[in-house]
Amino acid sequence: MTYLLDYKGQFIESLILILIYVVLRLVSNKIINSVGKKFAYPRVRINMLSKIINSVLFYLFAGIILFIWGVDQNQIVYYTTSLLAIIGIAFFAQWSIISNITSTVIIYFSHPVKVGDIISVLDKDYHISGKIIDISIFFLTIKTVENEEITMPSNIFMQKMIKKDRSSDKKLK
Template sequence: MTDLFGIKIIWSLGFILFAILIRIIIINSLKKIQTKFGFQKSRILVTNKIITILIYSTIIVLIAFLWGVDQKQLLVYISSFLTVLGIAFFAQWSILSNITAGLILFINYPVKIGDTITVLEKDNNVTGQIKDIGAFFITLKTPEKELITMPNSVILQKNIKYFPQPD
């Protein structure tokens, strides 16, 4: 019985060390990609965070299976999480929709930090340089040096006129 416990501890530590090694390799690779292709440091940092979360989540699941967590219970937990994530994709004005919109803005949107955009609205257009794309809000700095925050979901729903920064 104690031999099995010791083996599980060794395997768990091995999984953790493997995750740390993979994370270091990926971080170094992303740094090389950043210098080679000229990606912004902020995008590389967020990509590092996302990859780190995925690696450690996978390791937690593997260790849970190693220690005998019931697969059905784990699948119920994962499916519940994916359901909440799916609701976030379709929710209109919730906090989850702003987080999802923030990911979409960051990963798959033509604008990036430093670009100047105009959010086209019926009554008044808002023009400013993108200073930050956060989890909930995008921060714009207007020509008058004012900082304006707008919910990410609003940015995705409005027409945007953008002026990319020169390379």
């Protein structure tokens, strides 16, 4: 019982911080959804932005809670730098990973195609036509007229000429 009394301040601060986190998360999601609807952004993009904002909030508040409980700042710095070093080595060991992530960001924010568009990938060896059904971190998924799902690495997609079908997508529903 004395243990709980010794840490009463940290418990109260942690509970208040968790409450603030939950409120901020709800408010940010509501703002993201309303702005997304106002500017008619695709649901996929709204969800992705919500995930990013929620992750940033989580790590920020987790760090603050660690400080409240008196975790040594040097331990946090060592852990963070070690984790970043491992991630950095993994990324630099595989340039294609970085290339795919970068390509996905470019496709997601700057490329004229989006999820739901009907496209044709103009390639001399493999002609692919279909509807984009997903854009993930490493791949695009295209559903063909034959109801096949084809995944294409994002960096390869960026290197190909793409023809966007402006007609209705009744063919592939």
